[in-house]
Amino acid sequence: MNKRCLALVSTTLLAFIIHGARGQGMGYRVGVVPSLEKVFKDMQFQEPLSAEMNLSLAQGEYESAQIVIVARQDLVDVRILFTELRAVDGDAVIDVDNLSYRVVGYVISRPYSKPNDPWRPYPEPLIMRESFDVSSGENQPILITVHAPRGTPPGVYRGEIVVDPGNAPSSTVRVTVRVWDFPLPDRCPLxxxxxxxxxxxxxxxxxxxxxxxxxxxxxxxxxxxxxxxxxxxxxxxxxxxxxxxxxxxxxxxxxxxxxxxxxxxxxxxxxxxxxxxxxxxxxxxxxxxxxxxxxxxxxxxxxxxxxxxxxxxxxxxxxxxxxxxxxxxxxxxxxxxxxxxxxxxxxxxxxxxxxxxxxxxxxxxxxxxxxxxxxxxxxxxxxxxxxxxxxxxxxxxxxxxxxxxxxxxxxxxxxxxxxxxxxxxxxxxxxxxxxxxxxxxxxxxxxxxxxxxxxxxxxxxxxxxxxxxxTMTLVSLRDGLDTYSYLWILDRLVKEKEAEGDVTSAEEGRSVIDQCLDRLVKFVGFNSALGGFYLPQGETLPTPGDLYQIRELLARTIIKLKAELGVEESRGPFPDSFCLLQNFPNPFNTATRIDFYVPANGRVSLRVYDVRGRKVRTLVDRFLSRGKHFSIWNGRDGLGRRVASGLYICRLTAKDFKETKKMLLLR
CATH class of the missing domain: 3.20.20 (TIM Barrel)
Known part of the structure; x- marks a missing residue:
């Protein structure tokens, strides 16, 4: 068990359950709440807080939750201690270097839309402290972050977090982490x-x-x-x-x-x-x-x-x-x-x-x-x-x-x-x-x-x-960026299923994406800042639980489609130069897949031209990371119109590199 005060690298809590906590008959109690919930110093909790933290994350991802210390006495020199997380099945370990915490601080604010509301402390900055004090009658949230490095074997891991005051007995939070069998992309595509x-x-x-x-x-x-x-x-x-x-x-x-x-x-x-x-x-x-x-x-x-x-x-x-x-x-x-x-x-x-x-x-x-x-x-x-x-x-x-x-x-x-x-x-x-x-x-x-x-x-x-x-704002933004990456991974798998002609699986994946967006993005607009959400009449904002449930649905659908496709993540070795592969199938009727390799991070374009050299469609035009990539062309132009049967040219361009392949569309 090591005493650590590590830098925060964080995003989301996927699920939490309500239990009684160990060591609660003391001058304080501890419990777990999602990272997306604001915990005020004077908040009264209506239900007993959980003493179990449940996180789910992809390989390469950071996930966070809050431990809340509810003080009934002054606590001094409080420290947070971690054990390593050990796989339930097998010998894999997520070591303590991949666990960290920050003390949630407060700044004075009030809602812009409610100018008559009193000023009050809002939880926002995340402060690095080796130890800290908590005053009697106050809540002190601690943001806990777990990182699953790339290559972490998928499965369930368990360990403990200990809250250790200098003037009171310690309290334990049990941690269960599920690592999904897929990695996040090297960078969020957004x-x-x-x-x-x-x-x-x-x-x-x-x-x-x-x-x-x-x-x-x-x-x-x-x-x-x-x-x-x-x-x-x-x-x-x-x-x-x-x-x-x-x-x-x-x-x-x-x-x-x-x-x-x-x-x-x-x-x-x-x-x-x-x-x-x-x-x-x-x-x-x-x-x-x-x-x-x-x-x-x-x-x-x-x-x-x-x-x-x-x-x-x-x-x-x-x-x-x-x-x-x-x-x-x-x-x-x-x-x-x-x-x-x-x-x-x-x-x-x-x-x-x-x-x-x-x-x-x-x-x-x-x-x-x-x-x-x-x-x-x-x-x-x-x-x-x-x-x-x-x-x-x-x-x-x-x-x-x-x-x-x-x-x-x-x-x-x-x-x-x-x-x-x-x-x-x-x-x-x-x-x-x-x-x-x-x-x-x-x-x-x-x-x-x-x-x-x-x-x-x-x-x-x-x-x-x-x-x-x-800040909590930055952590919440990363919550959303990781969810975006889940959507992006699933969308790519759906396109692969479409290219294979597997309509049933493709529709299943597309339905999950639509369900995610319909459930989470309900509003019809807002002004220049997030305080101005315009929700349809009778609608309310989604809850953190809604987001975590959707993320789990996305993850399980990704794993299912990967298994059906037999997809293995490309980890190299990669060609040392750009490479455009022949599209498949070719000839094609409805859609075709175009694979290509990028040897180093850089801007890449992939475009379709007709035999007269006129641009038909831009498939890719953005900064890509090193590795294998693909795009699906559905036989439509940039305005979504079906193009005629015939020969088309696919061109990959990057810096001084240019390569073309011929594609035959047969309606």
């Missing part, structure tokens, strides 16, 4: 970019961005924190460059920028959103023209082999009803394209009035984001652009003082973000708030917040070994 203002965070911690050693350490920890919450993208600001004008051109020193990017990549970040809005040039941020700087940046990223990993954020909430704004935006989009950016984009909002079709339809505007208000005109426009190859995102905004908070909202709302993205066919989610605070010079731990400036906090003790503190 692209999530969290906004970040690193300046405010480092100022609180007592240093500046120009303090290279401390800032690099800070960024490494931040990247690790994101990656362990299934977010592999980061927002990057150009203040990491040193720029000076020499004659009519500019000289850019990218050395510090390169160090930051490399550190983040080492921790698992493989995509970056670069804030380079066109009005920054008008405001005098840079001593050179747009053309000069953008060519320098694109050339440098290309030389480093990073160009495909970068998305440009071109403008924040433009108003295209203004002709001058529209003109400037079009001109800047042209400059971006001419500079050589392969992966370019723009984040738009539906606050903008007029001109959207003109701008979004430009060849070099690749991404736009909206509030996902589900207006029929908006939805049809989004579907139209997506069928033409644009990526369609959405976002929630939590800029201080603007929109409702997530802190005072049910955690399930945050977990639903990725499922909303799936149901409404969005490719990405822009999270407008990560470490951005109302008073950037103030103390985020002392401020009252009715908006969402905090998704991570600076460590209250300003410890640079772990400078940032994750």
């Amino acid at each position: 692209w999530v970019v969290p906004w970040a203002d690193y300046g405010s965070a480092v100022r609180y911690l007592g240093f500046g961005i120009d303090d290279h050693d401390k800032f690099l350490k800070f960024m490494r920890y931040d990247a690790r924190l994101l990656a362990r919450h299934n977010i592999r993208s980061m927002f990057i600001h150009p203040n990491l460059w040193k720029i000076k004008k020499v004659g009519d051109s500019c000289v850019v020193d990218f050395d510090y920028f390169d160090q930051v990017i490399s550190v983040c990549q080492e921790e698992g970040i493989d995509r970056f959103c670069l804030f380079l809005a066109w009005d920054m040039f008008e405001e005098g941020w840079f001593p050179c023209s747009e053309e000069s700087l953008l060519r320098k940046v694109a050339g440098h990223l290309r030389e480093k082999g990073w160009l495909e990993q970068f998305l440009l954020y071109l403008k924040d909430e433009p108003d295209f009803s203004d002709p001058e704004t529209l003109r400037k935006h079009k001109e800047y989009a042209r400059i971006v394209k001419d500079a050589g950016f392969i992966y370019r984009g723009n984040a738009l909002t539906w606050r903008a009035k007029g001109g959207l079709r003109e701008v979004v339809g430009l060849q070099n505007v690749y991404i736009f984001a909206d509030y996902l208000t589900f207006d029929r005109n908006v939805a049809s426009f989004a579907d139209e652009r997506r069928s033409s190859g644009d990526h369609i995102w959405w976002y929630t905004c939590g800029y201080p003082g603007v929109d409702p908070t997530m802190i005072a909202e049910p955690e399930i709302k945050v977990a639903l973000i990725p499922l909303i993205s799936w149901k409404f066919n969005r490719d990405g989610y822009l999270f407008y708030a990560y470490n951005l605070w109302r008073n950037r010079e103030g103390d985020p731990w002392e401020q009252k917040g009715v908006s969402l400036p905090w998704v991570v906090f600076p460590d209250p003790e300003k410890n640079l070994d772990h400078p940032l503190v994750p």
Whole structure:
């Protein structure tokens, strides 16, 4: 039995049961509640809490639940101890290095929609403590996280967690963990970019961005924190460059920028959103023209082999009803394209009035984001652009003082973000708030917040070994991202069954996906932040239990279809170059499967052309991880129309690689 205080890497609790707990006849009691439930200091529990923690997780996944200490006396020097988790059948072990905990802290907030409600402490920051105290009459939740590393044998594992106060007898929570017989993908297929203002965070911690050693350490920890919450993208600001004008051109020193990017990549970040809005040039941020700087940046990223990993954020909430704004935006989009950016984009909002079709339809505007208000005109426009190859995102905004908070909202709302993205066919989610605070010079731990400036906090003790503190919001978001990955795995298996012609199994899998979405994503829309959910009359938000039951249904269906297909996870060895395999079946009538290998993480496109070279359909156009991938073509074009019988060309493209295969469609 080891005393541990480990970094948090967490997501969801799948099930919990209500029992009496061991060691309850003392000055405190302990019990288990889901990670998606808020536990307030003064909460009165209506039923006895469980002393058994039941988790289910895929290989490579992190799962969390809360142990709640209900104190009837002052408790001092409380420590959390773990045993290893041993397989019920066999000798496999999940060792204590894969178990961790964080103490749930509190910040003052209230619901945005209820301005007359009193301010109160809401559970949010997750603080690293080797030991802690609990005052009599208060609840203290502890977030427990279990990680099943890739390769963990599937099955049931059991162990114990001990709550060990320094002035009272210890109490035991029994732990049962089920590891499913499939791994999560290396990265969640949904692209999530969290906004970040690193300046405010480092100022609180007592240093500046120009303090290279401390800032690099800070960024490494931040990247690790994101990656362990299934977010592999980061927002990057150009203040990491040193720029000076020499004659009519500019000289850019990218050395510090390169160090930051490399550190983040080492921790698992493989995509970056670069804030380079066109009005920054008008405001005098840079001593050179747009053309000069953008060519320098694109050339440098290309030389480093990073160009495909970068998305440009071109403008924040433009108003295209203004002709001058529209003109400037079009001109800047042209400059971006001419500079050589392969992966370019723009984040738009539906606050903008007029001109959207003109701008979004430009060849070099690749991404736009909206509030996902589900207006029929908006939805049809989004579907139209997506069928033409644009990526369609959405976002929630939590800029201080603007929109409702997530802190005072049910955690399930945050977990639903990725499922909303799936149901409404969005490719990405822009999270407008990560470490951005109302008073950037103030103390985020002392401020009252009715908006969402905090998704991570600076460590209250300003410890640079772990400078940032994750939150329940971040954990809940990862809950949703893991559920999205389950959906993605099942969807791929369904497509394989369709390609085989196994209609019955494919329909069964598709029915489970539909059931998941119908049960969890009930609302018809919301405004720019999650406080503004619009639910149909008579409907209520799903509960954490609903989410856990759906995840178990998804997992069991995945395992069933895998067994029917005889699917083995591809773990290599992989070819050392790109490889496009011949589609199967070929000739085909309704659908065909196209397999291909990617030797290293990078951007890949897979498109179908007719014999005249005209594009028929884009099947894949995104960043893919190393390994074997496949896509299903159903014999339809980008608008969903059936194409005629005949010969078609499948083309795989990546960097300097290009390979084609001929496919014969026979109706």
